[in-house]
Amino acid sequence: MLYKNPVQNIIAVILLLVLFGCSFVNTNKKEDITITPEILVNNFIALHPDTVAYKTEAKSYKWNYEQGLILESIYRLWTNTKDEKYFNYIKKNIDYYVNDDGSIKTYELNNFNIDNVAPGRVLLHLYETTKQNKYKLATDTLIKQLQLHPRTSEGGFWHKKIYPNQMWLDGLYMAEPFYSEYSVMFNEQNYFDDIANQFLLIKKHLYDEKTGLYFHGWDESKQQKWADPIKGTSPNFWGRSLGWFMMAMVDVLDSFPENHKDRNTILKMFQELSSSVLEYRDEKSKLWYQVVDKSNQQGNYIETSASSMFIYAFAKGYNDGYLEEKYFDLANESYKSLTDEFLIMNDNGYYTLTNVCSVSGLGGNTYRDGSFEYYISEPKRNNDFKGYGALILAAGEISKLRSKK
Numbered sequence: 001m002l003y004k005n006p007v008q009n010i011i012a013v014i015l016l017l018v019l020f021g022c023s024f025v026n027t028n029k030k031e032d033i034t035i036t037p038e039i040l041v042n043n044f045i046a047l048h049p050d051t052v053a054y055k056t057e058a059k060s061y062k063w064n065y066e067q068g069l070i071l072e073s074i075y076r077l078w079t080n081t082k083d084e085k086y087f088n089y090i091k092k093n094i095d096y097y098v099n100d101d102g103s104i105k106t107y108e109l110n111n112f113n114i115d116n117v118a119p120g121r122v123l124l125h126l127y128e129t130t131k132q133n134k135y136k137l138a139t140d141t142l143i144k145q146l147q148l149h150p151r152t153s154e155g156g157f158w159h160k161k162i163y164p165n166q167m168w169l170d171g172l173y174m175a176e177p178f179y180s181e182y183s184v185m186f187n188e189q190n191y192f193d194d195i196a197n198q199f200l201l202i203k204k205h206l207y208d209e210k211t212g213l214y215f216h217g218w219d220e221s222k223q224q225k226w227a228d229p230i231k232g233t234s235p236n237f238w239g240r241s242l243g244w245f246m247m248a249m250v251d252v253l254d255s256f257p258e259n260h261k262d263r264n265t266i267l268k269m270f271q272e273l274s275s276s277v278l279e280y281r282d283e284k285s286k287l288w289y290q291v292v293d294k295s296n297q298q299g300n301y302i303e304t305s306a307s308s309m310f311i312y313a314f315a316k317g318y319n320d321g322y323l324e325e326k327y328f329d330l331a332n333e334s335y336k337s338l339t340d341e342f343l344i345m346n347d348n349g350y351y352t353l354t355n356v357c358s359v360s361g362l363g364g365n366t367y368r369d370g371s372f373e374y375y376i377s378e379p380k381r382n383n384d385f386k387g388y389g390a391l392i393l394a395a396g397e398i399s400k401l402r403s404k405k
Contacts, residue, residue, distance in 0.1 A: 102137020212276030243309025
């Protein structure tokens with residue numbers, strides 16, 4: 001009904017909006033709820049009930065680090081809830097690969113791929129809980145890989161045999177948390193010198209004094225096209241590589257002996273990098289860009305796997321007493337921004353994490369030159385495991401933060 005007086009029409013419209021405003025709300029936007037690790041894990045299991053794999057990619061049905069990250073994040077939730085469905089999901093996935101004799105399906109030791117060591121952490125958890133010897137035998141195989149793995153002249157693990165003479169930041173998360181946790185569980189204290197050396201070499205060769213950040217990769221031979229001819233470093237600061245490195249440090253500190261001569265050096269590296277990364281947090285979104293220090297460059301974008309990793313590192317760093325209290329507020333603020341803006345509820349009721357870079361690397365057959373243009377050219381993948389697993393880990397630490405306050 002329309003009134004002759006236009007003022008009356010305006011008032012009528014306002015009343016309708018007040019009375020029936022809920023009808024105009026975007027139904028695709030999720031309710032204003034706190035995203036807990038339980039919500040994220042239950043969502044993941046509903047989407048992947050049988051196995052941790054990208055169902056459209058046959059190659060993903062292989063022993064790999066992405067499974068390791070997802071299952072490690074679910075294990076953290078299980079330790080807090082003791083809900084058997086989480087433990088059973090972990091065990092089912094690992095048992096698909098690990099045979100009774102400890103051999104691992106699809107795994108080839110002689111490939112010397114450092115990424116394939118990462119799921120070893122879950123093997124340790126299963127052995128500790130079940131005492132089934134097959135898990136111990138499988139971890140011994142991964143330790144054997146590390147013992148035989150090709151190294152730089154100073155003892156740094158090559159990232160892969162197919163990438164000779166190269167150390168990448170990513171590799172520290174792939175090997176060192178497992179290596180240190182194995183060393184504690186089986187009392188191999190002599191391994192800690194080797195573990196520490198990996199971090200010290202990264203500081204020596206990949207650290208940039210100007211920004212306080214670390215380059216993605218280093219080629220000791222300086223033969224790669226992406227390598228600086230003098231330093232051997234790649235040219236950019238890729239967000240997720242920094243995230244892997246920060247998670248490696250904060251996780252390794254859990255098991256690193258208090259009296260080890262290099263523990264405080266690793267702790268200081270973590271604290272200093274946390275401070276440097278904070279300098280590059282986007283003021284508006286409270287998150288981080290794909291290429292961390294080039295937020296104003298065209299084509300760069302907010303990347304959620306790196307952001308999740310930084311949130312996790314900040315929150316865990318505070319929870320464990322390594323970082324000061326300001327990181328509590330920063331982690332909380334960034335987590336809320338990420339889950340509000342980039343965790344989308346679909347029409348079918350499932351959550352989707354958006355803006356995740358699917359993969360980035362250096363060199364290879366389709367040559368990746370480490371340029372800014374390269375990093376922003378890699379495709380994004382919704383609910384990519386590297387982002388989703390890191391987000392579950394972040395959610396777990398945020399839950400601890402809130403319980404403290």
